[in-house]
Amino acid sequence: MPSRRIGTGALRNLKPETLARAIEAFEAGRLGAAARIFEAVAMRDDLISGLFLKRRKCVARLDGEVVALDESKTAQEHAKVLRDFYSSIEVENLADKNERGGLRMLVMQMMESVGMKYSAHKVEFKRKGSSLSAKFVRYPLWLFENTSGSLRLLECEGQLREGTELKEKEWLITTSDGLMIPSTIAYIFKHLTLRDWLIYCERNGMPGVKAKTDAYPGSEQWEAACKAASDFGAEFHAVFSQGTDIEAIDLSSRGALPYPQLVERMDRMLCALWRGGDLATMGGKSELGSTSQWYESSLIEEDDAENISQTLNMQIDKTVIELAFGNTAPRAKFILRLPDYESHLSELSVIERLAKIGLKPDPLKLAKRFGFPLKEEK
Structure with a gap:
């Protein structure tokens, strides 16, 4: 049983290098480190997480269907076996x-390959009376290596010898x-930018408080002035006696900040990469012209x-047909049945x-007619 704890700090102190x-290493066949980073980013980045889920669920929600390739009796028998098979499969996640x-869970897990490059399931075929079924167990990608050009299973995460x-x-x-x-390249540069933006806001988002008093340092009046300055300026405050001054160093930007x-x-870039669109509809009300563009994602x-x-x-x-008929x-x-996009495009026209x-x-x-997500008004 693989440990979910190993690699949970994949994003801690992550740097471009x-x-x-x-x-x-991933491109050379050592998948573990990158696979852990991919998993963490896909769970924690708000945009990537949503895009990855939409991409997977758009396909998982499609109706599965078994079609015969001709009108022969053999084709009908093959179709019946496949229908019984896909209606009875069990799917699990090893991790x-x-x-x-x-079936829907299986498609969702297979669609992880869109992000992770590969998705691997161990398949255990079993007979139930005269029909066939199977148990699919998804294995995490960090339990494989690909140095030979074919995935090979490791005994434990981080193993250096061949799998x-x-x-x-099977x-x-x-x-x-x-x-x-x-996506992870975009993530790390976006994350660094957001971090710098947050630091800027922390340093320059709240004004400081400067208090002046005639009281002698250490007196009750001085202490009262110090307490008042502290209460009003939780982050930046100072108390000076009369005649003492200090110049402020203004670090705030005079023009537009580059972070946004x-x-x-x-x-x-991430929206275009995952969904074939951009953020055109995220910043304002939905327009009719953007609906046709949205249907380009059907490709x-x-x-x-x-x-x-x-x-x-x-x-x-x-394999199912071989086990059943030799x-x-x-x-x-088996096919996933797609909606009729052509009729939708005709209506839109x-x-x-x-x-x-x-x-x-x-x-x-x-x-509602076309299942298009509108931005909620606040």
């Missing part, structure tokens, strides 16, 4: 036994974009769904033309 070394589910080869038909390996590599623009630049969803379907077809469907080619396959002649729709009804 540390991240660079971890990414270089968190509380995470259990079925154990994964047996064919593992489901999903590969995808690995967006956490550029840097943070916004990173956030825009990403379609590609993700196709990747999951093909991975299951090649690694799971084929060494024969599958005549049915009509609505846009109507809006140009002054017949603007109700934004709330329009958002």
Whole structure:
């Protein structure tokens, strides 16, 4: 059982050079350090966490379907076996036994490869009467190495020697974009900028208090003046006797601060990277023109769904049919059914033309019709 405690400080004192070394090791096949950083960033960064969840859930919410490849009796039998199989699978997470589910959970875990580059499940096939089922257990990426070009299982995290080869038909390996590599680079520079911005606010966000008094230092009147200055100026305060003065050194910026623009630049890049859009709709009210742009993200969803379907077809469907019918080619396959984007785009085209002649729709009804998230008014 892998320890969840090892590596929990992956972001503590993380610096650009540390991240660079971890990414270089990841690209060379030593996945552990970078995988821990990816996991921590995906959980703790507010924007990346939301984008990663949306990308995964957009595909996990799609309806799964088994389709026969022809009208033959064999194809129908293959389709029935696959339907029974996918309706009965069990899914777990090795690093968190509380995470259990079925097909939707499996797709969610497979979609982690979009960020992590790889997702690995150990598969235990089992018979239930005349039907087949399986238990999928997700293994964390930091328990693998990839120095040979194929994932190999380590006995423990941090192991330097070569791992154990994964047996064919016992593992489901999903590969995808690995967006956490550029995302963690954006994260660390955004984090450094936010830290400097916070320091600036702490140092310059509250004025100091300077008190002057004729009282002699150490007298009751002097102590009363000191207490008053302390009460009014919790962070910066000073008390001087008459005739004493001190010049303030103003460290505050006279122009626009660079921090907001840097943070916004990173956030825009992350939105474009994960969802194919930017922050255009995050800063104000929703406009009709942005709705059509939002539907461009359907291309990403379609590609993700196709990747999951093909991975299951090649690694799971084929094995299930072989176990049920012998060494024969599958005549049915599992697919994730996508919404009809073309009909949605046709409707949007009509609505846009109507809006140009002054017949603007109700934004709330329009958002509900197309499942578009509107910003809440405060």
